[in-house]
Amino acid sequence: MGNGLDPSTIDAITRRLKEPAWLGDSRRQALARHHQLPWPHPSDDIWRRTDVRLLDPAQGFSTVAPPLLERMPLQHAQLERFTQPLGNEHLVVRANGAWIHEPQLPGMVVRELADAVERDPQLQQALAADGLSQAEQKLTTLNSAFHHDDVALRIPPGTSVDRPVRLVRIMSAAPQQALFPLTIITVGAGSTVILIDEYVSLVDPSQSEPTHLINGRINLVLEPHANVHYVRLQRWDPAGREFLLQRATVAEGASLTVANLALGASVSKAHFMTRLTGPNASTKLYGFVFGHGAQHVDQHTLQDHQAPHTSSDLEFRAALQDQSRMIYTGLIRIAQAAQHTEAFQANHNLLLSQRARAETIPMLEILADDVQCKHAASTSPIDEEQAFYLRSRGLSRQAAERLIVMGFVESVVQRIPYAPLQQQLREDIEGGLTH
Amino acid sequence: MTKESAQPLLVIDDVHASVEGKEILKGVSLTINAGEIHAVMGPNGSGKSTLSFCLMGHPKYVLTSGRMLHNGQEMTGLTPDERAKQGIFLAFQYPTAIPGVTISNFLRAALRGVRGGDVPIKEFRQAVKTQLKALGIPESFMNRYVNDGFSGGEKKRLEILQMAILNPSLAVLDETDSGLDIDALKTVAAGINALRSPERGMLIITHYQRLLDYIKPDQVHVMFDGRIVKSGGPELALELESKGYEGFRPAVEPVGATETR
Secondary structure, three states: OOOOOOHHHHHHHHHHOOOOHHHHHHHHHHHHHHHHOOOOOOOOOOOOOOOHHHHOOOOOOEOOOOOOHHHOOOOHHHHHHHHOOOOOOEEEEEEOOEEEEOOOOOOOEEEOHHHHHHHOHHHHHHHOOOOOOHHHHHHHHHHHHHOOEEEEEEEOOOOEOOOOEEEEEEEEEOOOEEEOEEEEEEEOOOOEEEEEEEEEEEEOOOOOOOOEEEEEEEEEEEOOOOEEEEEEEEEOOOOEEEEEEEEEEEOOOOEEEEEEEEOOOOEEEEEEEEEEOOOOOEEEEEEEEEEOOOOEEEEEEEEEEOOOOOEEEEEEEEEEOOOOEEEEEEEEEEOOOOOOEEEEEEEEEEEOOOOOEEEEEEEEEEOOOOEEEEEEEEEEEOOHHHHHHHHOOOOOHHHHHHHHHHHHHHHHHOOOOOHHHHHHHHHHHHHHOOO | OOOOOOOOOEEEEEEEEEEOOEEEEEEEEEEEOOOOEEEEEOOOOOOHHHHHHHHHOOOOEEEEEEEEEEOOEEOOOOOHHHHHHOOEEEEOOOOOOEEEEEHHHHHHHHHHHHHOOOOOHHHHHHHHHHHHHHHOOOHHHHHOEEOOOOOHHHHHHHHHHHHHHHOOOEEEEEOOOOOOOHHHHHHHHHHHHHOOOOOOEEEEEEOOOHHHHOOOOOEEEEEEOOEEEEEEOOHHHHHHHHHOHHHHOOOOOOOOOOOOO
16 A cells, blocks of 8 residues: 555545545645645744654555544543543534534534535635645645545524533544544634534554654634634644644634643644734634653744734743753734734743753734734743742642642633633643653 | 740851852851740841841852751751741742742642641631631632732732741741831731740841831841841840941951951
């Protein structure tokens, strides 16, 4: 078997998913486009610190969709924490492209992409490449060509969803498997919802090097005056390598709060793009990375102000232990038309070991003249005065550091509007601290 | 006079200490018995805060010679948390903010640290409730982050709250009166007075004597340029108030006190 980066794999996927012809065509076009595009050049600031070959499925990965979960020797306990609700949330669980907890959400529609597009042809636009750099297209066309676990979630206009919706996607990954999850979320005009979008990869523990690749895409569309809290929880297995393109479009008067939490993967290159397309659109963007082992996390954000009277406030944080490495590049782009705009960006890195490293690069591209724009960045080890204060109260060095780290994390955890998840995250992060 | 016990609570014996290679304490000696309150007064830069950090074991402050004994035990080499476990407490002049850590979590961790084991939640809540009331602090305070965005008065109250909960045998209060208006000063002083006990010693470090209007010390020491230049009873504080620190400046440098070591 070849590497699977060819039209015959696409034919197999479309047959298996019983997709309409147009979707197969769109996949084949994406693959052709992928082959035309160059790989990102090392002179590109947004890409130079990550070896993109690590994200190339042509380097010995299989793009054939994984078999159903039942064929994997998974422990019940492995699954349990993802298949049980944390509290009163609406829980929807999907494993290897099959529903485990069927979506039964009042007022909401969750479908597979082909089915969803048939009813709403506009959804196809979610796959469009407009506004993406060639480098981003090079990677995201792979998702467009091979996506095999699609979820399209639509919240009709004027809906207020009473409880948080937690969508868990579990994917089993054989060694050298490439996975292509695709998520399209549309929130109708004036609707309100809290969405938790959780991604997990599980490997066969008997495999010694279960390296796998995940090329994901998330599209979030807020129609006018929608109000959305969106939490993305990345829990890939430590042997996973990730590329993610997450793009949110926020229309007039809509408000989006995002928390992106990255806990897993060995290599992660993630682009978080937010377009404010209508007047008075606003967004708050939070990010947290817990770096451990030899993890390499490279995140890029774009706060794209296209309309006047828009605001964005971004705060990304990373706590890095062992020899983990964090790269953050953040671009604020303000179009000429986007007068009276406010954009803030902050990136804070806490180094928990002498071998951990962080780089942060803010970028501004401002074409309007009546705007407020600020950025801040810091990279530092544990503050010795804080440590001394805590130790003077009887906390050991280790206990003091833990408390300081958990305080550092808290400013992002606090933004998640669902207490049971906050608590789970605190425990997960504290449990992962090696000190 | 206060009672004499077999073992003084704290003995500071000819302590020299430096910060980043610069000598700040140039031979300080002081003995505090259980039940006593001592005040150390002195102008800015005389070494008062250095003395308090040395007692607490701040890693930047290096004891170059002399001894510090707590209940007869040598303190040198003990980490700050080991000192806290032995009953030493420092109320900071500038308490550090720990964003994201609630006072409630912090106090529980501190109590666990000092006691060397978990404290039943019920007992903890009760102890906190009592002390909050005594200090006039609302219970919502417990959910705020440690010193984060606090006013001067709130910070000092939190220090006293910690002292009350941790119940140390020796409390060092570093300029606990600074930055307080008169009402806050009275509340804080009342909190300190409430913790006076025959088992506890206190070392109050202050620039002004106004705190001593509310807390009556057993002994007052005047510190100047890294040394204690005069010791006496409470009347010494009043003398300082009228004469100012200049009146206590040694007329001539004490013989042998210049850099001869």
